[in-house]
Amino acid sequence: MSTRTLVKKNTYIDSVSLMSISTKANALDGVTNAVAAMATPMNKEILTNQGLITAEIRDATPGDLVLIVVTSDEESADAALEGLVALLDRKPAADSPDSVTYHTLASAAEARTEANMAVISVNGAFAAREAHSALDSGLNVMLFSDNVSLDDEIALKNKAHEKGLLMMGPDCGTAILNGISLCFANEVRRGRIGIVGASGTGSQEMSVRIHDFGGGISQLLGTGGRDLSKEVGGIMMLDGIAALDADPGTDVIVVISKPPAAEVAAIVLDRLAASDKPSVACFLGAGEDIRAAAEQRGIPFFDRTKPAALEAVKLTGIREEDLDLHSLNWPLIEEVRGKLTPEARYIRALYCGGTICDEAMFLAMEKYDDVYSNIRKEAEFKLGGTDPSRAHTFLDFGEDEFTNGKPHPMIDPSNRIARFMEEAKDPEVGVIVLDFVLGYGSNPDPVGVMMPAFREAKALAASEGRHLEILAYILGTDADSQDIDDQVAKLAEVDVTWASSSTNTGLLAREFVSKGDLA
Amino acid sequence: MGGTVLHTTAVVGDREVLASLRNPVQGQVHSAFRSVINVSTEQPELLCLTSASVPRGPRSLQLGLDRMDHYGIASGDRVVGDGHTLRVGESLVIILAATPAWEDPPTCGTPDLERVEQLDALMGTPHSLLGATAFEKAVALRVRAGIASLRGGVLAGDDEATHRAAFSLAGLGIGLTPTGDDVLTGAGFVAARLGGRLDVLHRAVADVVEAGPTNDLSLTALRCALRGRAVQPLEELYSWLCGASTDDPDHLVADVKAIGHTSGADLALGLLTAVRLHQESRDC
Structure with a gap:
């Protein structure tokens, strides 16, 4: 008889596995x-009585796991212990055996000659260096990182432009x-509409609305939010339009941005007008000068996403009369107005x-003068992320002040939940x-994460005899993995109103708190 | 924008745990399994993070996740709580805001004799009293002897004998929480609920906890039992025994037996042992 023992320090294996291992080990050859x-004193006492104790086991503590095999012959003892350890160490299959790790972008580019794109998501302090490395290796770049300086952005985009590469x-x-x-992107139908977006969720919303209206996306190119600033001058937006112009799979070009610098908007509109392909411009919050510039060049112009998406799909031949346009639900608006107390007059958008x-x-600003936000440019209406809300308050939790050192709120909703409870x-x-954003990269159950907070907020308001209206928009499609129907059903379960588009969300919010006047 | 971390809410949490997590806390992952991650902090008892399929229990936060082993979390990973969230390793953040608290069931009187007989019949002989391998058979013999000694000590009101019996069971046997610990947990839970002549049993189990001759997981369960707290299936079975519920005992027993490999049956063995002791001591 031969015995082999092994003590695994501080090793906890669940009971079911432990028993299974024990049973299988007793069936091993020899x-x-x-x-x-576990190496508890009582178990050690039994092992002593059975002649299986060793100095190592005697020294083991109750948190240690003892493995012992007794074999009929010396030859099979080592193999038996190895077999027992192997049973213990057996883990589910990890990554695909095809996956390879490279330690630098340059070595990856060298080894994977078929690759033409680098997606970079590292700390902002190192992001520009990695992006330069990728461009120098001949790779198009999608730079997910934020906190990159404006100077670095300009240098990177100029380099990409000179090399004929994308620098998103x-x-x-x-x-x-x-x-x-x-x-972050949604699962949308492939089609003939190409989008160049200087805004992440604006581009997502455009692609989702196009999908909802029966259209499809050929390409969606991001530029980063500062591309249409005076300093950057729309370098990537112009290159993106050129790429879509040359793309045989694209019939219609859509550009979308937050308010651009007027002189940059004019250059972009000139580029669209120069294309043979029909185009749509959607510049949210743009002034009358930009609208006039677009009209002057014959470019359909919108400052809302939903009508812009509708125009784009119509340009591909889809008929408006065949679509459900999700017009505003006025009976609902009247119902909500009737429930709110006179005091409950403000929007708080998170x-x-x-x-x-x-x-x-x-x-909201079209209707109210007292709209404050952490993303307003005007100092008198600017709020810090931790400032208390004032009148109508709109907070973007994706701004740097919230994301520096923390994941984006689409992944980590904790800041928003805390603020939600305060507002309630x-x-x-x-x-x-x-808003709840579905699609790749987002939380697997964004509405579910908020459910306890919804319940508590509603209960709190009810205990004070007031109605609290909660309005939610789910940015996603029927093809996204999160199951939009399930997400909407969850909202209904806690009496949260669901808006069908970003545009309708803004319109509904401003009308809910309007005291009787019309839109 | 940063890396990908799963953020999830706790579906329900033990009131004690939720209260303690309102303050900043630091700790590390003690052990990680398919459905459970145990966390050690500066408090003597472990904090138990469970998937949705694991029954509620003291010291636990139940999450709405199918499994706990998909996030690369391992023993020794850092755990940090800031009062609003609990970050576990690099890949999991639990959002604590508005997590409902799990309430202990109310105290439910004393066990009904007929139901005790019914439960005895339903339970059958636990695996831990039989044993398959040489080690398990040796354990089974000692468990039987330990329970017999425990009975003798409690019925005689003999602190020293009960203390010896409890120590003969502590840390004894197979499983992550050894059989003897599970028996003591079930028995200690009943002793805490019923008191009276079971106080001697309560004191003996408290001695075991004080001396700590077993692992941290068992010690956490034993400490909770001494406060009259146990995992939900055992609580529900006990409520039924006391006539406080009309649930189907077959289902209740099945739920208890589903705990761990042999742990559920061993917990029930301890519970039944203590309940019978309570009845016998009242007969005197």
């Missing part, structure tokens, strides 16, 4: 006895290239998506607006 047990970003969260979604926050905010306590709040 094994007459096998033990897998920094802070570029969305792209769909040849049907492949990168970072968004993950910056551009769709902008869209709702601009819609304020009797001046009529409606709290939230």
